[in-house]
Amino acid sequence: MTEFFNVLPSGDALGALTARLRHRPKVEIAPTAEAVGRVTAGSLTSPEDLPAFPRSAMDGYSVRASDTFGAAEGQPAYLTVAGEVAMGRAPSVSIGAGEAARTFTGGMLARGGDAVLMVEQTQAVDDRTIEVLSPVAPGENVIQPGEDVRAGSRILPAGHLLRPQDVGGLMALGITTVEVTARPRVSIVSTGDELVPPSSKPGPGQVRDVNTYTVSGLIREAGGAPVPIGLVADDYEAQRRAAKEGLDRGDALVFSAGSSVSSRDMTAEVIASLGKPGVLVHGLAHKPGKPTIVALVGGKPVFGLPGNPVSAMVVFELLVRPTIYALSGLSDPPAPGAVSARLTRDLPSQAGREDHVHVKLARRGGVLYAEPSFGKSNLIYTMVRADGTVIVPLDKGGLYAGEDVDVQPF
Amino acid sequence: MTEFFNVLPSGDALGALTARLRHRPKVEIAPTAEAVGRVTAGSLTSPEDLPAFPRSAMDGYSVRASDTFGAAEGQPAYLTVAGEVAMGRAPSVSIGAGEAARTFTGGMLARGGDAVLMVEQTQAVDDRTIEVLSPVAPGENVIQPGEDVRAGSRILPAGHLLRPQDVGGLMALGITTVEVTARPRVSIVSTGDELVPPSSKPGPGQVRDVNTYTVSGLIREAGGAPVPIGLVADDYEAQRRAAKEGLDRGDALVFSAGSSVSSRDMTAEVIASLGKPGVLVHGLAHKPGKPTIVALVGGKPVFGLPGNPVSAMVVFELLVRPTIYALSGLSDPPAPGAVSARLTRDLPSQAGREDHVHVKLARRGGVLYAEPSFGKSNLIYTMVRADGTVIVPLDKGGLYAGEDVDVQPF
Numbered sequence: 001m002t003e004f005f006n007v008l009p010s011g012d013a014l015g016a017l018t019a020r021l022r023h024r025p026k027v028e029i030a031p032t033a034e035a036v037g038r039v040t041a042g043s044l045t046s047p048e049d050l051p052a053f054p055r056s057a058m059d060g061y062s063v064r065a066s067d068t069f070g071a072a073e074g075q076p077a078y079l080t081v082a083g084e085v086a087m088g089r090a091p092s093v094s095i096g097a098g099e100a101a102r103t104f105t106g107g108m109l110a111r112g113g114d115a116v117l118m119v120e121q122t123q124a125v126d127d128r129t130i131e132v133l134s135p136v137a138p139g140e141n142v143i144q145p146g147e148d149v150r151a152g153s154r155i156l157p158a159g160h161l162l163r164p165q166d167v168g169g170l171m172a173l174g175i176t177t178v179e180v181t182a183r184p185r186v187s188i189v190s191t192g193d194e195l196v197p198p199s200s201k202p203g204p205g206q207v208r209d210v211n212t213y214t215v216s217g218l219i220r221e222a223g224g225a226p227v228p229i230g231l232v233a234d235d236y237e238a239q240r241r242a243a244k245e246g247l248d249r250g251d252a253l254v255f256s257a258g259s260s261v262s263s264r265d266m267t268a269e270v271i272a273s274l275g276k277p278g279v280l281v282h283g284l285a286h287k288p289g290k291p292t293i294v295a296l297v298g299g300k301p302v303f304g305l306p307g308n309p310v311s312a313m314v315v316f317e318l319l320v321r322p323t324i325y326a327l328s329g330l331s332d333p334p335a336p337g338a339v340s341a342r343l344t345r346d347l348p349s350q351a352g353r354e355d356h357v358h359v360k361l362a363r364r365g366g367v368l369y370a371e372p373s374f375g376k377s378n379l380i381y382t383m384v385r386a387d388g389t390v391i392v393p394l395d396k397g398g399l400y401a402g403e404d405v406d407v408q409p410f
Numbered sequence: 411m412t413e414f415f416n417v418l419p420s421g422d423a424l425g426a427l428t429a430r431l432r433h434r435p436k437v438e439i440a441p442t443a444e445a446v447g448r449v450t451a452g453s454l455t456s457p458e459d460l461p462a463f464p465r466s467a468m469d470g471y472s473v474r475a476s477d478t479f480g481a482a483e484g485q486p487a488y489l490t491v492a493g494e495v496a497m498g499r500a501p502s503v504s505i506g507a508g509e510a511a512r513t514f515t516g517g518m519l520a521r522g523g524d525a526v527l528m529v530e531q532t533q534a535v536d537d538r539t540i541e542v543l544s545p546v547a548p549g550e551n552v553i554q555p556g557e558d559v560r561a562g563s564r565i566l567p568a569g570h571l572l573r574p575q576d577v578g579g580l581m582a583l584g585i586t587t588v589e590v591t592a593r594p595r596v597s598i599v600s601t602g603d604e605l606v607p608p609s610s611k612p613g614p615g616q617v618r619d620v621n622t623y624t625v626s627g628l629i630r631e632a633g634g635a636p637v638p639i640g641l642v643a644d645d646y647e648a649q650r651r652a653a654k655e656g657l658d659r660g661d662a663l664v665f666s667a668g669s670s671v672s673s674r675d676m677t678a679e680v681i682a683s684l685g686k687p688g689v690l691v692h693g694l695a696h697k698p699g700k701p702t703i704v705a706l707v708g709g710k711p712v713f714g715l716p717g718n719p720v721s722a723m724v725v726f727e728l729l730v731r732p733t734i735y736a737l738s739g740l741s742d743p744p745a746p747g748a749v750s751a752r753l754t755r756d757l758p759s760q761a762g763r764e765d766h767v768h769v770k771l772a773r774r775g776g777v778l779y780a781e782p783s784f785g786k787s788n789l790i791y792t793m794v795r796a797d798g799t800v801i802v803p804l805d806k807g808g809l810y811a812g813e814d815v816d817v818q819p820f
Contacts, residue, residue, distance in 0.1 A: 032608075036627040050791070052612060057788055059671040087644070087670050088603035090614035106604055106669030106717070106788065108615045119671075148789040155794065163820065164627030165793035168620040168719055171608035172790050193498035194516055198442075198581035202462060204500035205518045210578040217446040217574030234497070259516030260497050261469040261529075307516070309578055335771070335797075335819050337747020361745070378467055378516065379558040380582050381460070383575035384565065387745075409745050410573065 007283035009354060009394060010318040013294050016280045017319070018326050020296050023251065025181035025329045032170045037223060038180035039328045040160045046153055046173055049146035053108055058141045061100035061122065061130065062091075062113030065138040076123070076131035085110050100130060109142065116141035149173070159331030161223075184327035186219045186320070187227040187246030188212050191267055192258025192307060193234045210309045210380055211256035218316050219254075222324040234263045239270040243302075247274065251327050252301040254320060257291070259307040259378070264291050267304050271295050274302065285394070287355045289315045301327075309380040314356045314389075338406035339388070341370035347399040349392040358386035359407055370407050386410075417693035419764065419804060420728040423704050426690045427729070428736050430706050433661065435591035435739045442580045447633060448590035449738045450570045456563055456583055459556035463518055468551045471510035471532065471540065472501075472523030475548040486533070486541035495520050510540060519552065526551035559583070569741030571633075594737035596629045596730070597637040597656030598622050601677055602668025602717060603644045620719045620790055621666035628726050629664075632734040644673045649680040653712075657684065661737050662711040664730060667701070669717040669788070674701050677714050681705050684712065695804070697765045699725045711737075719790040724766045724799075748816035749798070751780035757809040759802040768796035769817055780817050796820075 008016070027041040056062070062085060071077040083093035084102035093101045094111035101110035109116065115136040123131040149155055155173070156166060162180070170178060188211075195209045196202050209231055216226035227250050232242045246253040257267040272279050274297040281294040288311035293304030301323050305312040325333045341361055349355045359370040373386050388407040392399055399405055418426070437451040466472070473489060481487040493503035494512035503511045504521035511520035519526065525546040533541040559565055565583070566576060572590070580588060598621075605619045606612050619641055626636035637660050642652045656663040667677040682689050684707040691704040698721035703714030711733050715722040735743045751771055759765045769780040783796050798817040802809055809815055 033623055033626070036630065051617065053614060055617075055788070086603070086615075087668065087673065088605070088615050104670030104672065106602075106617065143788060148791045155791070164624045164631065165719070165723060165790065165820075167627050168624035169790050169794040171623045172618050172620045174608055174611070174618060176609050192516075193496070195498070198584055199586050201584070204463060205496075205498050207461065207465075207516065208582050208584060210582045213443055213581045214574045214578035216443070217577055220446065221574065258497065260514030262514065263497065309575070313575060335749050337749055337819055339745050339747055378465070378553055380575065380579050381558045381565070384579040409747055410575075 007285050008281050009285045010289070013281040013284055014319055014322055017294050017296060017301055017323065020277070021301065021326055022299055023327050025184070025327065027179050028182050029177050030180045032167055032176050032178045035162045035178050035180060036164055036167055038162050039223070039330045040156055040158055040162065041179040041181050041329065043154055043158045044156045044170070044175070044178070046149045046151055046155050047175070048173060049151045050148040050172055051143055051145055053145060055143040056103045056105055056107050056109060056116045056141060057143050058116050058118045059105050060103060060116050060118040060141065062095060062103040062110035063100045063115055063117045063136065064095065064097065064113060065115040065136050065140065067098060068117060068132050068135040071132040071135050073133050076133055078125070079130050079132060081128050081130060082110070114138045157331070159329045161330055161332065161334065181329040183223060183225045184252060184324050185227050185250040186224045186324065187229050187250030187253045188215050188256065189229045189232055189239070189242045189246050189253065190256045191232045191234060191239055192260070192263050194258065195231050197231060211305070211307070211312050214309055214313060215254055215256060215305070215316060218313065218321065219324065222321045223328050223330070224324040234258055234266050236266060236270060239266065240273060243270055243274055247297060247300055250300070252323060253303070255302065255304045256312055257304055257307045263307065268293055271302055271304050284315065284318070285353050286314070286318070287353055289318065292319070294319060308378045310358070310382055313383060336408050338408050339368065340404050341368040341407050343390070343399055343401055343403045343405050344369050344371045346401050347372060347390070347392055349396060349398045351397050352394060354394045355392040357390045357392065358382060359388055359390050360385060361387040361407060370405055417695050418691050419695045420699070423691040423694055424729055424732055427704050427706060427711055427733065430687070431711065431736055432709055433737050435594070435737065437589050438592050439587050440590045442577055442586050442588045445572045445588050445590060446574055446577055448572050449633070449740045450566055450568055450572065451589040451591050451739065453564055453568045454566045454580070454585070454588070456559045456561055456565050457585070458583060459561045460558040460582055461553055461555060463555060465553040466513045466515055466517050466519060466526045466551060467553050468526050468528045469515050470513060470526050470528040470551065472505060472513040472520035473510045473525055473527045473546065474505065474507065474523060475525040475546050475550065477508060478527060478542050478545040481542040481545050483543050486543055488535070489540050489542060491538050491540060492520070524548045567741070569739045571740055571742065571744065591739040593633060593635045594662060594734050595637050595660040596634045596734065597639050597660030597663045598625050598666065599639045599642055599649070599652045599656050599663065600666045601642045601644060601649055602670070602673050604668065605641050607641060621715070621717070621722050624719055624723060625664055625666060625715070625726060628723065628731065629734065632731045633738050633740070634734040644668055644676050646676060646680060649676065650683060653680055653684055657707060657710055660710070662733060663713070665712065665714045666722055667714055667717045673717065678703055681712055681714050694725065694728070695763050696724070696728070697763055699728065702729070704729060718788045720792050723793060746818050748818050749778065750814050751778040751817050753800070753809055753811055753813050753815050754779050754781045756811050757782060757800070757802055759806065759808045761807050762804060764804045765802040767800045767802065768792060769798055769800050770795060771797040771817060780815055
């Protein structure tokens with residue numbers, strides 16, 4: 001029943017792992033239209049100027065700017081409307097001195113024009129004549145070629161998580177396929193003599209496996225591909241076989257330990273036996289999350305997560321999610337947004353330990369409150385009933401009722 | 411060139427639509443293991459107690475609490491270890507007065523035991539005897555049947571977005587399939603004589619379609635299924651045909667108007683012609699987003715989005731995303747988290763108008779700064795280079811450089 005704890009704060013534990021990671025993600029070619037949520041494998045440069053031609057930024061008239069100089073409401077200039085620039089084709093109209101041509105947002109300018117006069121700056125006199133009520137400078141209301149992106153300039157860095165607007169930006173340049181990194185495959189082994197599959201009716205002393213499914217969902221959310229290896233009893237050889245299969249089939253391996261101390265001990269032994277460099281961290285300076293193992297085997301990260309579902313989820317967020325980001329080559333992970341809420345109860349904590357407390361959010365009288373849920377970490381419904389996490393930092397002795405705190409929704 | 415604007419703040423525009431929505435989402439049966447991100451079609455109640463048996467919350471010993479009363483470090487009680495409760499099966503050991511049985515976290519108690527003594531509260535004397543250093547109350551360190559969830563109690567409401575922990579909670583109760591609402595199908599029609607598909611080389615005056623792809627990505631992020639109907643020139647009959655196809659195939663229709671005023675006018679006419687009750691809102695009190703149309707046709711929402719990609723994305727977030735949530739039956743949409751950052755420049759605004767300003771986030775000297783990007787809204791790379799949005803509220807005349815503002819990352 002002895003346990004060795006090489007207890008580290010989670011940031012240090014993660015650093016110990018990522019500093020040793022040498023993973024080079026495989027490169028895949030994805031249709032750009034389906035690439036939201038994927039990570040760029042390399043940086044991308046623009047093959048052309050965007051826009052490719054001077055585009056009008058307004059609805060109005062192509063003009064020669066010099067024809068408008070000095071124009072004012074009391075002293076309008078008069079221009080003859082020579083025609084209209086149709087959308088989507090080269091202008092058939094050209095303008096000379098004293099002439100204008102109807103021009104639309106996003107369209108080309110008339111030949112001979114060097115600025116766009118907004119329709120609001122004009123007054124129609126008759127079908128063929130407008131009054132100009134204010135001057136425009138050359139280039140005014142015109143988007144110049146390359147003003148959005150210049151040919152040859154970098155449009156996206158490597159390791160960038162593609163968003164809808166990035167896909168739009170690539171499509172605008174005709175980039176219809178894009179090199180992205182392969183989704184990291186993360187194998188999951190759940191251990192414990194007490195576990196049965198969710199489709200079974202548990203016998204006395206048995207419980208259904210939960211962690212395979214919560215962890216699979218979290219892996220997908222982080223951009224990885226879960227590889228469920230299966231449920232394994234507390235049998236050393238069976239666990240080693242499952243672990244080796246998990247390492248073969250995945251880029252990383254997550255072990256969800258059984259809830260008994262003997263099961264945790266066995267998982268630790270199995271992880272320690274898998275290969276070099278082996279166990280890097282055993283234990284986190286964290287609540288919950290103490291019985292956590294971080295290892296590296298043949299270049300692949302291996303995690304021993306606590307068996308109870310609440311702790312497993314917390315440790316996943318601290319260690320596994322950022323590791324999946326690293327394995328996918330993601331260099332700018334999304335910043336976790338927070339909502340501000342008023343704490344309803346004191347949250348005492350120990351200095352030197354980072355606490356993660358789950359809260360329910362409730363709005364009363366226009367104020368958003370964060371109500372800590374003090375469920376035992378063995379209870380999965382503690383997480384079902386909660387809306388987010390409040391972190392009590394390492395250097396604080398606690399948070400007080402009435403304080404405004406940041407809640408990370410989940 | 412006349413335009414009619416029935417300009418409303420976005421909240422009112424959305425309310426005008428959702429108050430009239432009578433959509434009842436179709437119900438689908440999904441494997442629970444794949445249901446993260448889906449919305450529950452009905453409320454769910456627990457078929458059984460969880461846990462199903464009294465579970466130990468600790469590693470230690472099953473005892474009769476009365477045997478430990480009065481025990482203290484200086485005055486230990488002595489108990490005989492009668493055996494061990496194996497994980498995952500009914501206990502084979504029973505304890506009488508003066509006896510204890512090794513018991514593990516998550517396991518059953520020995521028959522005859524009514525509390526669990528933590529291993530830290532004991533001291534081994536020999537293989538068969540322990541000293542008890544502190545007393546336990548009956549039920550202490552025991553999770554009672556139904557303590558996590560009671561049979562018959564509601565576990566999830568209808569209209570709930572399923573998260574990894576919810577899937578875990580369902581699996582714990584053997585609920586391996588779940589009734590969810592169908593993903594709302596949202597048809598997309600892009601209009602404008604100037605548009606060509608991204609795979610084409612644009613001719614003079616032509617640009618590649620962007621909005622079909624940004625809007626598709628946003629629809630997917632909101633839990634919908636995009637149905638791209640295609641690119642349509644500024645031809646009234648062709649647009650009507652496309653709109654009718656979109657209404658047939660989708661639960662909602664998004665029109666992305668061309669950039670010229672004539673194209674916007676035609677889109678507005680087409681939307682107005684589709685059926686009853688028709689156009690509800692024409693114009694938003696918003697920057698960007700003025701030329702926006704909200705309509706309802708035969709119970710299906712129809713949106714006319716501005717043609718330029720930046721405005722289209724902003725209006726999508728304001729109107730289309732919450733409508734997709736409503737169509738999917740989602741009653742508790744995720745709270746958009748924000749990060750706090752220091753504004754680098756003044757953001758003047760008009761009172762009575764809500765401005766959405768895109769910003770780039772940059773950390774310098776430990777401070778996170780929000781740098782407004784004042785790109786023209788015709789430039790898609792304005793959005794590619796930005797990290798999030800700052801909202802200048804309706805009732806404010808602006809925000810000042812140096813203020814800490816909430817940035818919603820995107």
